[in-house]
Amino acid sequence: MGVTLSAAPGLFEPGDTVVIRSDSVPHHHRTPWFIKGKTGVVRAVSGPFHNPESRAHGGTGAPKRLLYQVEFRQTDVWGGVRAENRADVLLVDVYEQWLEREDSQ
Amino acid sequence: MTDNHDHESEHPGVQPDSELSRRARRAIAMRELLVQKGVVAAEEVREQIERTRARTPAHGSRVVARAWVDPDFKARLLADARAAVYELGYTLTHDAELAVVENTDEVHHVIVCTLCSCYPTSLLGPPPDWYKSFAYRKRAVVEPRAVMREFGLDLGDHVQVRVIDSAADLRYLVLPRRPVGSDGMSEGELAALVTRDSMIGVTSALEPSQTRVAASGTR
Numbered sequence: 001m002g003v004t005l006s007a008a009p010g011l012f013e014p015g016d017t018v019v020i021r022s023d024s025v026p027h028h029h030r031t032p033w034f035i036k037g038k039t040g041v042v043r044a045v046s047g048p049f050h051n052p053e054s055r056a057h058g059g060t061g062a063p064k065r066l067l068y069q070v071e072f073r074q075t076d077v078w079g080g081v082r083a084e085n086r087a088d089v090l091l092v093d094v095y096e097q098w099l100e101r102e103d104s105q
Numbered sequence: 106m107t108d109n110h111d112h113e114s115e116h117p118g119v120q121p122d123s124e125l126s127r128r129a130r131r132a133i134a135m136r137e138l139l140v141q142k143g144v145v146a147a148e149e150v151r152e153q154i155e156r157t158r159a160r161t162p163a164h165g166s167r168v169v170a171r172a173w174v175d176p177d178f179k180a181r182l183l184a185d186a187r188a189a190v191y192e193l194g195y196t197l198t199h200d201a202e203l204a205v206v207e208n209t210d211e212v213h214h215v216i217v218c219t220l221c222s223c224y225p226t227s228l229l230g231p232p233p234d235w236y237k238s239f240a241y242r243k244r245a246v247v248e249p250r251a252v253m254r255e256f257g258l259d260l261g262d263h264v265q266v267r268v269i270d271s272a273a274d275l276r277y278l279v280l281p282r283r284p285v286g287s288d289g290m291s292e293g294e295l296a297a298l299v300t301r302d303s304m305i306g307v308t309s310a311l312e313p314s315q316t317r318v319a320a321s322g323t324r
Contacts, residue, residue, distance in 0.1 A: 049275070088267070090268050095273065
């Protein structure tokens with residue numbers, strides 16, 4: 001994958017297994033509902049981006065937050081019955097504040 | 106009041122405002138308020154619309170064709186898309202970043218923005234209506250193969266489908282597979298094979314036989 005836009009150190013690196021926080025937050029955020037609570041693998045660190053959770057509410061988006069590309073198996077997101085092909089995956093851009101280590105659950 | 110005109114009957118070509126959707130009326134009201142309050146000038150709004158409309162998928166097609174003929178450019182494109190497209194004279198709008206993902210015989214990427222309609226407009230122009238539709242945004246993540254079949258692409262089970270949900274300020278462009286039978290075609294002819302939809306990933310690039318250039322035999 002050629003999505004490595006920054007070498008800035010983050011909490012996670014490619015290959016790490018992560019769980020997406022399942023918090024329900026009152027403000028705008030960019031984490032799709034269908035990956036909340038799901039387990040995936042970091043595929044790329046895409047670099048620092050303005051924080052949309054601040055910008056959507058009149059903020060500047062600072063400080064920037066690291067964005068990760070996280071890969072989920074279709075079967076893990078939708079269940080084995082609904083998945084069209086067991087090898088297919090879903091790649092979602094997720095900000096660092098939504099990621100947790102698998103063992104911290 | 107004998108000179109009171111009946112505007113609707115005298116100007117049948119002019120649609121009354123009631124024909125506009127609520128959202129369209131809201132957008133006009135917001136634009137007028139922003140201009141009235143001096144936040145933007147009417148001329149700036151017009152210029153931005155002109156700039157937005159000037160962008161077309163032809164820009165993306167040129168990038169893909171270059172990547173097909175120039176392996177070094179392709180490597181740069183996959184590693185740092187912003188810098189690579191700048192080599193061809195294209196600058197990205199706003200502060201969105203760009204990533205390019207490559208489709209191969211084994212892996213097929215398709216792009217969706219389930220939250221709204223994020224899209225690499227700098228290279229593809231404004232997104233098509235279907236890309237913004239709830240139906241596409243819901244179905245592309247759940248049953249991408251069924252969606253692609255409706256676009257005419259039936260991928261075998263040996264191909265892994267990788268759906269990318271572009272949920273942030275990172276835009277994705279698909280580098281489609283170079284079609285079989287396109288050897289020896291010029292960069293310009295190759296660009297004609299690269300459709301907008303193939304750069305979203307819902308279809309493949311055209312086969313040479315599907316374009317007028319190849320059919321007429323012009324080189």
